[in-house]
Amino acid sequence: MSVLPKKNHALNFLTESVLDQRVVNFWVQKFNPMWSTHEMLGRIVKKQSTAKDMVTLTIRCNKRMNFGLPGQHHPVIVEIAARRLERTYSLNRIDEQHVELTLKKVPQGAVSTWLCNVAEIGDVIEFGQPYGEMLCVTHPEKDVILLAAGSGITPMYSMIYDLVKTGQLKHYRLKLMYWVKHFEDVAFHSFFEKVAQQYPEFTYQVFCTQDAQTSSRLNEQHVTDCGDLHDTAVFACGPSGFVNSACELFHAARLFKSEAFTLSPLEISDTGTVTITLTKSQKMLEVPCGISLLEALEQANEKPVAGCRMGICNKCSCHKVSGVTQNILNQNQNSEPGSSLRICINSAKSDLVLDL
Numbered sequence: 001m002s003v004l005p006k007k008n009h010a011l012n013f014l015t016e017s018v019l020d021q022r023v024v025n026f027w028v029q030k031f032n033p034m035w036s037t038h039e040m041l042g043r044i045v046k047k048q049s050t051a052k053d054m055v056t057l058t059i060r061c062n063k064r065m066n067f068g069l070p071g072q073h074h075p076v077i078v079e080i081a082a083r084r085l086e087r088t089y090s091l092n093r094i095d096e097q098h099v100e101l102t103l104k105k106v107p108q109g110a111v112s113t114w115l116c117n118v119a120e121i122g123d124v125i126e127f128g129q130p131y132g133e134m135l136c137v138t139h140p141e142k143d144v145i146l147l148a149a150g151s152g153i154t155p156m157y158s159m160i161y162d163l164v165k166t167g168q169l170k171h172y173r174l175k176l177m178y179w180v181k182h183f184e185d186v187a188f189h190s191f192f193e194k195v196a197q198q199y200p201e202f203t204y205q206v207f208c209t210q211d212a213q214t215s216s217r218l219n220e221q222h223v224t225d226c227g228d229l230h231d232t233a234v235f236a237c238g239p240s241g242f243v244n245s246a247c248e249l250f251h252a253a254r255l256f257k258s259e260a261f262t263l264s265p266l267e268i269s270d271t272g273t274v275t276i277t278l279t280k281s282q283k284m285l286e287v288p289c290g291i292s293l294l295e296a297l298e299q300a301n302e303k304p305v306a307g308c309r310m311g312i313c314n315k316c317s318c319h320k321v322s323g324v325t326q327n328i329l330n331q332n333q334n335s336e337p338g339s340s341l342r343i344c345i346n347s348a349k350s351d352l353v354l355d356l
C-alpha cells in the first residue's frame with residue numbers, strides 16, 4: 001500500500017520538473033535556441049543601416065510568434081550582461097515568418113545600442129505580445145493623416161507597407177508628414193517616394209527641424225494645410241512633446257490616436273522627497289519627487305513590473321490607494337483615491353499609498 005504514494009510522489013516530482021516550461025526550454029534550446037514551449041523568439045538573419053544611427057534587423061520568427069497588426073508595438077527582450085532588458089518597438093511583418101525591426105540608437109539606451117552595435121546575424125531575441133491602437137485599417141475613415149517624428153515613423157511605415165502589400169492603399173487618401181532633425185535622419189525615404197509616385201492619393205512630406213533652410217516644427221500652418229479635418233483620422237507617433245502638440249493642434253479631427261515613445265524632459269521642478277507606502281510588500285520608502293514613480297522605485301531597489309516605460313502597455317499599472325500624482329506627459333494632477341496608476345508616466349506630488 002505504501003508503494004503507490006511513493007511512485008506518485010516521484011512521478012509528480014518528475015512531471016513538475018519536466019513540464020516546468022523554463023526547464024523544458026532550457027534543455028530544448030541546447031539543441032535549437034529557437035525552440036520553445038511558449039516563448040516568441042526570433043533569429044536575426046539580416047542587418048542593414050536604414051538612416052543615420054538607425055538599423056533594420058530582419059528576423060525569422062519561431063512558430064510561437066503572435067504577429068501584431070501593422071502599427072502595433074511589441075516588447076523586445078534581450079539579455080545584456082546577464083540582465084534581461086525589455087523595450088518596445090514596432091515591427092513590420094514582411095512575410096509568413098519574417099519581421100523587420102527598425103530602431104534608432106538612443107544615447108544611453110542599453111537595448112537600442114546593443115541592437116545597433118552589438119547584435120549579429122544569428123542572435124536570438126525574444127518578443128512579448130503585441131499591443132497598441134495605431135491601426136488605421138480598423139477605422140472607417142478613408143481620409144487619414146499620419147504624423148511621425150523620429151522613430152515614430154516605424155508604425156507608420158508598417159501601416160503603409162501593409163496597405164500597399166494588401167492592395168488597400170488605393171481606398172485611402174493618406175497624408176504622411178514626417179519630422180526629423182536633419183535630412184540624413186529620414187528612414188524609408190525611397191519607399192515612401194515610390195509609393196507617392198504610384199498612388200496619387202498618397203502624399204509624403206518631410207520636415208527637417210534643424211536644417212537651416214527648411215526648419216519647420218509642427219505648427220498651426222501644418223494643420224491649415226491639411227484642410228477640413230471633420231472626416232479625418234489622425235495618428236501621431238513620436239516623442240511626447242510632439243504628440244502633445246499634435247493632440248492640441250489636430251483637436252478638430254474626427255479621430256485622433258497617438259503613441260509617445262519617449263517622455264519629454266520633465267517640466268516638473270519638484271525637489272525633495274515623499275514617502276511611498278507599498279501595501280503588498282509592506283514597505284515604506286522615501287523617494288525623490290520630480291521623476292517617474294517607476295524610476296523612483298527602481299532607484300530604491302524595488303523591481304515593479306514594467307514593459308514599455310512610456311505609458312502604452314499598461315504593464316506597470318497599479319492601484320493607487322491615496323495621494324496626489326502628476327502625469328509626466330500632460331502635467332495633469334490626480335488626487336482621486338482608489339484609482340489606477342501607470343507608474344512609468346506619473347510622478348509623486350505628495351506621500352502615496354500604492355498596492356504594490
Ligand code: FES
Pocket residue numbers: 305306307308309310311312313314315316317342343344345
Ligand atoms: S510600463 Fe508600459 S505603461 Fe508603464
